[in-house]
Amino acid sequence: MRLPFTCMQCTFSDEGNSHPPYPKYVELRDDGRYEFTCEKGHTTVTVLQEQKFEVLFDLGAYAVLDGYYREAVASFTSSLERFYEFFVKAVLLEDGLDEATVAETWKQVSSQSERQLGAFIFLYLKCFTEKPSLLRPKQTTFRNEVIHKGKIPSRDEAVQYGQEVLDTIRPILKRVKTTFPKGVEKTVFQHLMNSRKADESQPVGTMTIATILSLNDGSGKEPSLEEALSEKQWWRDRW
């Protein structure tokens, strides 16, 4: 998965108006920070606004398109785990807790996904006075077989698993956006700040991309994973 970047200085120069520069494709990065230098030597720094869970779900979708079904299952799983982290942070920040304290406390659970799931389940219960819908045990078993036992899934199995992850995240995402808007905003802001360098001297742009699981999307459209895959394939065929 690569992201297209265009040099803004070239685009808005007189020369750029007559010959808009071609975008340069940059590999996806963990820190969400993209720095590139165009042929004329202009350096652009851009941070990607999308949360990890959004990007990881799309990575899973691209893995399906590429025929890497084990990798797809791993990315969908990571997306769900990072979504639980997003939920916990948004709820705590909504409550006015200090961001540094939340980040410091998260470190206590950051290397154990079962602890994170536990934190999510009880925080969800406290917020909505009901237990959350989780992945069905059948899918959890399937995931463990793929990730820990080397099972090679079929395309259908990987897509079905991805669809269940999508169905698990979507209703909770909707709920967290409407119930904890301030917390969501703070979490997004914190994510953007983390992608910047502390001693940033040049202007930093923000970029947003269309993802299947989208925090920004207010359209209410909820395409199935298969529909989203067809759309991605359509774009890919035209690159």
Ligand SMILES: [Zn+2]
């Ligand atoms: Zn340039």
